[in-house]
Amino acid sequence: MIKKIKGTPKRPRLYIYRSNKHIYAQIIDDLTSHIIATSSSIAIDLKNHIKQTKNCETAKLIGKSIANKCIKKGILKVLLDRGSRKYHGRIKALADSARENGLDF
Known part of the structure; x- marks a missing residue:
């Protein structure tokens, strides 16, 4: 049984998706079905700082970015x-990493 998590404008949802090669993070407001911010290991602004896409160091960079x-x-x-x-x-x-850089959850 999977719980449904709903984000609101005051407290949106930080959705994390991990594949075998990449990791993605999105901030989503479910009431308006709007993606507020996104960051991933395939993002152009982070590609120069990432050596390998499927490790914890990359996940830390994405957490800081989001x-x-x-x-x-x-x-x-x-x-x-x-x-x-x-x-x-x-x-x-x-x-x-997201917590260390200022997000509260």
């Missing part, structure tokens, strides 16, 4: 949506 984008838009509180994945490895590294 946190900075949220803070610029005035979003400090989010809900973490990790899908059906365990809170471990790259997902944990991204979430911890």
Whole structure:
């Protein structure tokens, strides 16, 4: 049984998707079906800083990037949506990095 997590304008949802090669993070407001910010290991602005796309160091960079984008838009509180994945490895590294850089969840 999977719980449905709903983001609001005051507290949007931080959705993390991990594939075998890449990791993606999106800030989503579910009431308006609007993606507020996004960052991933295939983003052009991060490609120069990433040596390998499927490790925890890359996840930390993406967590820092998504946190900075949220803070610029005035979003400090989010809900973490990790899908059906365990809170471990790259997902944990991204979430911890986002917390260290100012997001609250």
